[in-house]
Amino acid sequence: MSATPLRAATGGYDVERVRRDFPILARTVHGKPLTYLDSAASAQRPLAVIRAVDDYETRSHANVHRGVHALSQEATAAFEGARERVRRFINARSSREIIFTRGTTEAINLVAHSFGRARFGPGDEILITALEHHANIVPWQMVRDATGCSLVVAPIDASGELLLPEFLRLLSPRTRLVAVAQVSNALGTVLPVGPIIAAAHARGVPVLVDGAQAVAHARVDVQALGADFYAFSGHKLYGPTGIGVLFGREELLADMPPWQGGGDMILNVTFERTTYNELPYKFEAGTPNISGAVGLGAAVDYVESLGIEAIAAHEHALLEAATAALAAIPGLTLIGTAREKAAVISFVMQGIHPHDLGTILDAEGVAVRTGHHCAQPVMDFFGIPATARASFACYNTLAEVQQLAAALRRAQEVFA
Amino acid sequence: MELKDLYRDVILDHNRHPRNFGRLDPADAAADGHNPLCGDRLHLSLRLSGDTITDIRFEGKGCAISTASASLMSEAVKGRGRAAVQALFEQVHALLTQPDAPVGSLGKLAALSGVREFPSRVKCASLCWHTLNAALAQGGTISTEGGNEASAEGAR
Numbered sequence: 001m002s003a004t005p006l007r008a009a010t011g012g013y014d015v016e017r018v019r020r021d022f023p024i025l026a027r028t029v030h031g032k033p034l035t036y037l038d039s040a041a042s043a044q045r046p047l048a049v050i051r052a053v054d055d056y057e058t059r060s061h062a063n064v065h066r067g068v069h070a071l072s073q074e075a076t077a078a079f080e081g082a083r084e085r086v087r088r089f090i091n092a093r094s095s096r097e098i099i100f101t102r103g104t105t106e107a108i109n110l111v112a113h114s115f116g117r118a119r120f121g122p123g124d125e126i127l128i129t130a131l132e133h134h135a136n137i138v139p140w141q142m143v144r145d146a147t148g149c150s151l152v153v154a155p156i157d158a159s160g161e162l163l164l165p166e167f168l169r170l171l172s173p174r175t176r177l178v179a180v181a182q183v184s185n186a187l188g189t190v191l192p193v194g195p196i197i198a199a200a201h202a203r204g205v206p207v208l209v210d211g212a213q214a215v216a217h218a219r220v221d222v223q224a225l226g227a228d229f230y231a232f233s234g235h236k237l238y239g240p241t242g243i244g245v246l247f248g249r250e251e252l253l254a255d256m257p258p259w260q261g262g263g264d265m266i267l268n269v270t271f272e273r274t275t276y277n278e279l280p281y282k283f284e285a286g287t288p289n290i291s292g293a294v295g296l297g298a299a300v301d302y303v304e305s306l307g308i309e310a311i312a313a314h315e316h317a318l319l320e321a322a323t324a325a326l327a328a329i330p331g332l333t334l335i336g337t338a339r340e341k342a343a344v345i346s347f348v349m350q351g352i353h354p355h356d357l358g359t360i361l362d363a364e365g366v367a368v369r370t371g372h373h374c375a376q377p378v379m380d381f382f383g384i385p386a387t388a389r390a391s392f393a394c395y396n397t398l399a400e401v402q403q404l405a406a407a408l409r410r411a412q413e414v415f416a
Numbered sequence: 417m418e419l420k421d422l423y424r425d426v427i428l429d430h431n432r433h434p435r436n437f438g439r440l441d442p443a444d445a446a447a448d449g450h451n452p453l454c455g456d457r458l459h460l461s462l463r464l465s466g467d468t469i470t471d472i473r474f475e476g477k478g479c480a481i482s483t484a485s486a487s488l489m490s491e492a493v494k495g496r497g498r499a500a501v502q503a504l505f506e507q508v509h510a511l512l513t514q515p516d517a518p519v520g521s522l523g524k525l526a527a528l529s530g531v532r533e534f535p536s537r538v539k540c541a542s543l544c545w546h547t548l549n550a551a552l553a554q555g556g557t558i559s560t561e562g563g564n565e566a567s568a569e570g571a572r
Contacts, residue, residue, distance in 0.1 A: 351432075352480075353454075353478065353479035353480060354454070354479075355454040355456075355479035355481075355537075355540065356423075356479045356480045356481070359419075359422065359534060359536075359537060360419060360423075363419045370454070371453060371454055371455065372455055379455070385454070385455030385456070385457070385477055386454055386455045414419060414420075414423050414428075415423070415428065415480070
């Protein structure tokens with residue numbers, strides 16, 4: 001690979017080379033080069049992922065775990081190979097602890113159903129935080145409504161940080177489960193998951209971590225972290241949509257009933273009784289998203305080839321540059337100024353609704369998310385209906401940070 | 417797609433200085449509009465004399481398109497009867513969704529014609545009209561996204 005003169009400010013990380021791995025970044029939008037700053041909603045795919053999926057579809061597709069024929073065996077090897085790559089990526093002890101789901105949302109719903117509904121009742125409490133995405137709120141409300149348990153919410157401060165002492169105070173003998181995001185999708189706040197898990201485990205309370213916004217941006221080691229459940233999505237990790245992962249500690253998963261019945265999750269079925277399959281298949285009823293899993297495996301390989309620590313350092317440099325560039329714009333208020341943040345910047349501008357900002361930025365080729373980010377309680381806390389959110393990934397550049405700032409100044413001209 | 421077609425001077429002016437902003441109390445009819453996708457909320461209150469809208473106020477938080485559209489609508493419907501309001505709504509709806517829709521007798525409302533080049537913004541401009549329809553019909557709350565609230569644009 002030839003050396004390129006354009007390097008990011010972060011040491012040897014060659015962002016221009018990374019960009020060439022993502023074909024979509026070469027396109028234009030409304031006649032302007034695409035500046036994609038919405039990776040927290042969904043990251044783009046590198047060629048390695050696109051080709052792995054294409055190769056599987058073109059050469060190897062058949063149903064998994066069923067046939068003796070060659071294609072079925074190839075498909076099974078590809079599917080189970082992806083499971084093993086995911087296991088290594090998050091350092092789970094066993095691939096029996098890796099359950100493929102449609103995404104983070106389905107992974108959390110699985111735990112809500114098989115762990116929450118099956119065990120909780122009146123007097124029990126589920127403890128979450130005020131930073132959660134709707135996907136880590138609504139499933140627990142459904143458990144509450146079905147079982148009569150309570151949902152307890154730990155508050156945040158004006159910077160968007162969890163009030164850890166308040167959280168620890170709310171952790172009680174009634175708490176049966178803690179469910180927290182590792183990184184807030186709306187604000188970028190990194191939550192103190194280590195101390196949370198330590199405190200919960202001291203009381204014998206299991207912890208589910210919503211890692212949707214974390215896995216692509218920091219090394220996740222579920223054993224070192226001590227998480228009992230860890231959920232994430234493929235498409236925020238440069239993989240396909242419709243595939244995600246629930247990690248669960250084997251002792252817990254083994255005791256949980258299946259949540260969906262069907263093929264693949266059984267060992268033996270008669271009309272009188274059914275013997276469930278072993279882990280992880282007990283939780284994977286029906287034909288899975290095989291090509292999605294193959295793509296996720298390739299995405300994990302891609303991220304490892306860049307180095308997650310190198311990606312994190314690059315993104316941190318972008319976050320610092322963007323925070324400085326946006327803070328210099330008069331009338332712009334950053335929403336979420338936690339000391340420790342992932343590369344997500346939420347903001348509002350005086351006199352310009354986020355929806356208008358989104359349209360004006362789009363006309364400049366700059367893609368940001370505007371709205372409540374599926375975190376309406378966070379918006380309510382700050383007394384705003386919506387924010388604009390720029391999020392950065394492995395392929396974003398310092399030049400794009402300047403594009404964003406320029407587009408925001410353009411919006412101010414339009415509304416001047 | 418030109419930004420200046422969307423954010424015309426009339427739109428920016430009505431966003432900055434919305435006309436008929438506030439709440440009539442008491443009111444003869446009222447309704448709430450909600451666009452959950454962008455968080456726009458609108459409360460509309462009316463005074464009626466028989467069939468005719470004699471006064472109208474709106475309040476709420478929204479983007480420039482929804483605020484300006486509500487402001488322009490409030491000016492346009494004051495003094496009109498239900499049939500005339502319905503006819504106006506149909507013209508505005510055509511303006512927002514159909515290419516080459518006639519501007520006809522829309523007056524200042526014609527400033528909204530740029531919205532049709534921005535499909536994601538059509539709901540912003542039509543929210544106030546659906547809310548007015550709801551107020552004239554039975555009151556209550558309408559939403560652009562269906563769900564448990566009565567559906568407006570979302571069901572189309």
